[in-house]
Amino acid sequence: MNSDIKIAALAKLLEEKTITRRRDFHRHPETGWTEFRTASIVIETLIELGYDVKFGNDVIDEANMMGVPSTEILEENMARAIAQGANPDLVAKMTGGKTGVIGTMKFAKPGPTVALRFDMDCNDVFEATNENHRPAKEGFASINPGCMHACGHDGHTSAGLAIAEILSVLKGQLAGTIKFIFQPAEEGVRGAKAMLAKGAVDDVDFFLAAHLMMPKVGYLAYDVQGFLATSKFDATFIGVPAHAGAAPEVGKNSLLAAATAAINLQAIPRHSDGISRVNVGVLNAGTGRNVIPANAVIKVETRGATSKINEYIYECAEKIIKGSAAMYDNKVTISQMGGAASGSNSPKLTETIGNIAARIGIFNQYEALSNIGGSEDSSYFMEKVQKNGGQAAYMVIGASLTAVNHNLYFDFDEHALTLESQLIATIASDLLTK
Amino acid sequence: MNSDIKIAALAKLLEEKTITRRRDFHRHPETGWTEFRTASIVIETLIELGYDVKFGNDVIDEANMMGVPSTEILEENMARAIAQGANPDLVAKMTGGKTGVIGTMKFAKPGPTVALRFDMDCNDVFEATNENHRPAKEGFASINPGCMHACGHDGHTSAGLAIAEILSVLKGQLAGTIKFIFQPAEEGVRGAKAMLAKGAVDDVDFFLAAHLMMPKVGYLAYDVQGFLATSKFDATFIGVPAHAGAAPEVGKNSLLAAATAAINLQAIPRHSDGISRVNVGVLNAGTGRNVIPANAVIKVETRGATSKINEYIYECAEKIIKGSAAMYDNKVTISQMGGAASGSNSPKLTETIGNIAARIGIFNQYEALSNIGGSEDSSYFMEKVQKNGGQAAYMVIGASLTAVNHNLYFDFDEHALTLESQLIATIASDLLTK
Amino acid sequence: MNSDIKIAALAKLLEEKTITRRRDFHRHPETGWTEFRTASIVIETLIELGYDVKFGNDVIDEANMMGVPSTEILEENMARAIAQGANPDLVAKMTGGKTGVIGTMKFAKPGPTVALRFDMDCNDVFEATNENHRPAKEGFASINPGCMHACGHDGHTSAGLAIAEILSVLKGQLAGTIKFIFQPAEEGVRGAKAMLAKGAVDDVDFFLAAHLMMPKVGYLAYDVQGFLATSKFDATFIGVPAHAGAAPEVGKNSLLAAATAAINLQAIPRHSDGISRVNVGVLNAGTGRNVIPANAVIKVETRGATSKINEYIYECAEKIIKGSAAMYDNKVTISQMGGAASGSNSPKLTETIGNIAARIGIFNQYEALSNIGGSEDSSYFMEKVQKNGGQAAYMVIGASLTAVNHNLYFDFDEHALTLESQLIATIASDLLTK
């Protein structure tokens, strides 16, 4: 097992570089579909390491991009990325927010294809600026107002690049193909579908993803089950305005259509196969007190224990929304704003990871997460790989967080990045040598 | 004007016969579309008086019959009518509830066509049986359980026959055509439309109808305005049942579809052109507590100051009902159960009647009803005649009622029938001599 | 273990008597709270066997009786029971529907208290009368129209009496106390609570109940988990009627209050601790199309994976119903119509039963029911016994049903009664000899 030792040494060696990179990303956070600077750095690094790199149109299917910002915002952020050092040629090729990157390396010997997925986007959070917050104190807090890496994707991306470097060093002894998927827009579960639709994991035998989380450094959960499938969408109702006093009969009331939809969405039956959820988180309708309201929007989220349950709920929701609009003679459009599949780790890959983790001995606490509950769009990749007969796993890695995810005081112990790099590189190496 | 005197004398002469006939009708009341015995007597009487009589299929359009009882009930009532003395051959020709009758007499000299309309049906009321109630005391209370003439149509029908007799006596001096329309199913405004659809008033120049009402004998309202247009319909929802605990997602909930319709029907806008009303009077849904309900019915009524407003409400209602059904993936059918047009008396005919009433001097109190408010399906006839350029009027005749309409103690002062006969015969005679 | 042999022989010996008794019960079925004849026979039999018998007021708490028929129906059924041979004195003591019976036998030696519970009521079903249905063919089909033992409680009751006889024979060798609970009104889960409230199981260490089910004779499920807690209730809304056209503002609309309640009951949140259900199975409101409806009733059922979840749902439901009534200025009353606790078998007792079943070897198929899903009000007794530190178990016994429960062709292989008697008597004997 001297490759274990080699990987451990490489991970250690890259620690400082990885932390520096993480802090650079932390200082220049970019929200979903605007990761122009981050992706540029990823592209250049992967090319330098000898990977075959695809990005922009080649890896993002425009029709499946969900929750994309307006052209104005995209253009502003492209300009900001360039101003903050991004390669203008690369940025130009990501026009429209196509900020996904895939780096592939085919080894000499035949073997399986292993995919590793990392997310790159930040949150819509104004970062804390006071001395209690290490990034502020040490000068690497966000310089992009309203943008903050408050979910650790800066760490994910830099660990991904470290792993890419480790595996490139080991390439002589590996078989098959390694594939690095750097995904935009994980927040809001908006980005995976567009990469999936371009075939990102069509040829993948093993798929791995990971997330830094609250527990102390040394914690590892590799038996993860129960991602909820989810769909996120907006319904926009358009009616006809009218003076509420003088000619109410002329109006077509969008507020009432939306309110009827919101209430009746709650009546989608509970499902006997497992957990179901539906939430109308926002309803905004109308412009003036004395006008029959002719515009309304509802922001809806559904979840299901399985993708099938979630689809059932979605189909019911569609009927309810369209029926409500018809009742009030409104036009309605439903826009997809995000989505994720349900999912659980493949048992065999779980076992493999457990054995490797035990072997390399860098973690001191193991846990099974039998009902992770939330939604993550790496589940789309997992589902596809598993359907094709491959194996997939998601890991949760302790990072001694300073605050809960999405909090303005979020920070983590960067030593977790070294552990993450070593673990994932070792797993990939194992899978690529058999 | 010695014809005034002649008519007065004839009306007086017929008083006893008319009262006898009214009491016979009162004792054998028949609800809407089951007036087999009543219609048989009307037919035979009109034939005897020399009228050209049409009935059954010739005067009732099946497709426009609303709220017809089941075949079983119709057959039961046909048998009862025969058992109570109706002519079986006539009854047979009214199969399906086609109990309308039209008697026409064309006079030698050319002239206008005058139509007089009388309604024949009783109410779904169990008549009082104690001594305080004159019909019970004097032995002419209903012998048909659950059926009672509690709105005076027994009086209308017998007054109609008296007028037919008076005018047949006068025929030598009259010009044009007189037409007696004996209509079934006025309660629930279900019957006029089916006679209208067969052309009952297509050729009519003057149309008259009347109703006995609460005020004392001697009261007359001939300037009547503001019948509300109305539509009455049932919506039946069919879903899919399911066990509410074990597999709720299999169900398609009709109760919720109907409840959503009922509530949202209230949101049909008030109309700036005048009065609008909508009522869901009945909602019945579901069979068992633990079953997703898969059947529901709502009984709805709309009203509008004008037929146009009522149509607007009806169209909105249709959208709301269909949308609600679609929301819950239910099938829905809407059945017409009744309807009436809006309407007001023609000013010129109002004036004519006023002059005649003053001339014959048998009434001592006159009132204009500028907002009668309710609905009556003679309005369909009035609307049609007025649209064709003719004149129409509805009169309210005081009858010293003993109780409000539809009450089990309803009765009236039968002298009102003589006044009604004399007034209407005189108006018709006037119109047919000019 | 020669007591095993003794019990097997006694069960065999009683087979014919048990079948005869079952057919007698089948022929004279009585619905919930009207089991006057059935209970009379149970009482007389238990007394004869030497049991100390309590019934009527002594075992039924009036305030906790749910879904009791009207006094008229109760009186009719008391008369019918007497006409069909019930002891009039016993029937009189069960006035008001207090048809529960508890028979106790205290053995000489000290020991635990073991309770066995059997249900006695039939279903509201018209039994099949043709030759394809064995009870009809062989002359023991129901003679009480609309009443049928279509859920096997006739079998439960007769098996209970057989077990009572077996244990009375063995009394010399037993220690502690045996308690037979014959419960009325299990259908609709209405009866257990009233016996619980009178302390039926307050002193019980071991509790057993069983149900005959679809699988072939020889099937036994003794590891039963996941009864859903449930509550069943009606909400009755009282408003103020008004003429819908003439004075709608006078009315207080009960139909809309009930419809609003029905829809918003669906919005009770899904619960993160487990399964939740809510169903409005029936809504009836209003009397006439043109009247503002002033009466409405909804029939509601809630279920929860735990009693706590069910209570949460019930409390939300109460708020929604009261709020809806307040919106329309209605009075509302909520009547409890049934209820059951959640529950699962005690693991230790499950193990005990498994060992005994294996030992006596009369079953050939074993199954664990880890999510039984439905509701049974024996769960109230189980919950209480388990809370008091005792053990409780529910068993499902294969009976080769000819049709699903509650079907008009329901029947079963009566040999299952012998297996049930032998099994339960052996378990009780074991528990009472340690």
Added chain:
Amino acid sequence: MNSDIKIAALAKLLEEKTITRRRDFHRHPETGWTEFRTASIVIETLIELGYDVKFGNDVIDEANMMGVPSTEILEENMARAIAQGANPDLVAKMTGGKTGVIGTMKFAKPGPTVALRFDMDCNDVFEATNENHRPAKEGFASINPGCMHACGHDGHTSAGLAIAEILSVLKGQLAGTIKFIFQPAEEGVRGAKAMLAKGAVDDVDFFLAAHLMMPKVGYLAYDVQGFLATSKFDATFIGVPAHAGAAPEVGKNSLLAAATAAINLQAIPRHSDGISRVNVGVLNAGTGRNVIPANAVIKVETRGATSKINEYIYECAEKIIKGSAAMYDNKVTISQMGGAASGSNSPKLTETIGNIAARIGIFNQYEALSNIGGSEDSSYFMEKVQKNGGQAAYMVIGASLTAVNHNLYFDFDEHALTLESQLIATIASDLLTK
């Protein structure tokens, strides 16, 4: 009638001054409750003319001020008013938005009290800035962004000051008392109630108000009937937020409470006494898609043909809103945002005005407005005066508008101001000389 000639001459003489003043007001528009500069000018002018002037706390009842802007906005606008030339001492006395002014002159001889009411506030409109718009072309367009006199209150205020000047000239020949009411916040019908509550018209015998409108200069409507009573209010719901996926049962949903209120508000019955209206113009609820929404606001407006109908609707609305909140265990507060009474001109005063208008002959088109339909809060003053036995009238004066009210191109023919001044001064003079 040489006072007619005198008034005509004075009105003509003041024309230029009035136009100049109107343009100054037009250039410095101030929205409801922020009329600090306008009121300062009114105060100073009235004092100069010899009126006894009250303002601030003396004429505005704080508890009855509706729809008042935030303290920040009020302070900003006070500063702006001073910067644009308002007297700082006067502005200080109007702190809190108390911008109403009453100027009174008691004449030597005893006589009736005549009140004239003028409104001063502008609209929330960005005025057109191009050459097609005369105020822009001629340099008197608004310099306060988002504020524009687009309803002619600049004209009303300057006409009011002209009339004040005319009557001050005539004071020697007048009897009784003249009272000028300069009201803030007519837009949104928010201001009259607060002046009414301070007794503005408690002693008034004759009340007059007027509005410039679309018809050509020369048009006068003085027989105005049918102001709708109205109430305008916001309902704010506060619930409890929760994660929609993880713990939905923790939440108390405000969006659903508000939606239920919005829909059921539509079910407030139509009223048989006349026009009723209810509109929910705005519903805003929730913050994030995946959060159970814990905040909601609805903006509601009711109208009724009479103040009584409006009160009925308001009371129903209150029940519905409170019931909806109770259903979802929300707290709710209802804030009054505006209101007006129903009303019609006093017939005798109408006649008086008609005679005077005919006498002075400056109008060439007269119209009766029998169903003005909208709402105006001068109706509160009218209702009060009429209840006290006085007479009140509202007049509509043609001003050849260039665009509909509230439009960014609104302007009018300033000659209308001269006609308005002459007419109202003449009426007041007549009433004060009898």
